[in-house]
Amino acid sequence: MLSFLLALACSASTPATFQEGATPATPVTEADAAAERFVAFAEAVEATIAEGDPSFMASHFDVGGLVAIMDAGLDAPADYREPFTEGLGSNFDLAAQIVGANAQFDGTYRFLRLMSGEPTRALFRLESNNGLNYHELHLVADAESVRIVDAFVYVSGESLSTTFKRGYVAGLVQYDPSLADTLPPTQKNYLSTLGALQRIKSVLASDPAAALAMWSELDASVKFLPEFLGARIAAASNVGEKEYLAALRDLREHYPDSPSMNLMMIDAYLLRGEFDQSLKCVDALDEQVGGDPYLELIRANIHLADGKFERAEKKVRRAIELDPLLDYLAQWKLIEIGLTADLHELTFEGLSSLETDYGIEWIDLRTAAGYESFVASEPGRRWIERWLAANGGGR
Structure with missing residues (x-):
């Protein structure tokens, strides 16, 4: 099971490979220049991470930009938003986590390409003894620098902004309970189930069997929500092959279009001896990331x-x-x-x-x-x- 929570990845989009070294006769457009700038930035991220130095990537991670994405549609008061941003900046260091994972699991971090479409996204591969992930960094630029404002997490099938938004919304309602009535339905639903999810996660690492038992006792309207299925898969991967395969089957049934599905099902089919199906997942993943x-x-x-x-x-x-x-x-x-x-x-x-x-x-x-x-x-x-x-x- 790929357990690196903040491993980034690509979404289901069409990739575009930017080739180096245009011929002298080829006019350089503004789009070409922008692409070259993003490529240079991504290559610098790869080089510094390879050296075990997280400082370059960390210094270009725009926590304020990430929180702005999370806050869209909520418009939280500045008295809440600003301390949250400061706390997230102090406690979350994606670059350090990548460097640490590479050191622990003998990993590599390779920039593969820019992905076409908006926003600009740089696709990375994180390969290690702990498994395979693809990382997609969402980039913005101004006259001074290129910055990372979000990232898509392949294994979880959601962005960092989505992951952190749950805690952001929960804290916002604690800050001002009257704001609960103004939340969209998806956020209200999450708040109503937050206690159950926290109880499962509290024992996930120490007693995965207990976490799995707690998941099984949930109402069907709750247990198949993405965050609960994710917790179930994490627990099942440390309980047994039968439980893990059952969890993946439910994930495929309820979220067949999840961008993480191809990656996760490679091992699932392999464990079951369904080699042709496993190869089909690899082929689909290869197409998804634009070739690797x-x-x-x-x-x-x-x-x-x-x-x-x-x-x-x-x-x-x-x-x-x-x-x-x-x-x-x-x-x-x-x-x-x-x-x-x-x-x-x-x-x-x-x-x-x-x-x-x-x-x-x-x-x-x-x-x-x-x-x-x-x-x-x-x-x-x-x-x-x-x-x-x-x-x-x-x-």
């Missing part, structure tokens, strides 16, 4: 689970061909395919590449679980001989 070579590695993983080892290898090599920056991850996948299928030359290739190109220092594989068949093979013997020579005979 990383998804070839996901396809390889599905083919591997299906026992189609040749197809898996081809997908890995296709990923490298489309995006050489995926080579490191791809070599690990080649080793996995080789070990699973007893394709020992493939294992040898992956081991050699990671050692030569990325400085991986291998242990004696004769003592490593899962490598027994490889070590006993001719390529495995060649590997051990080479390793012994490089390591002083294994001393």
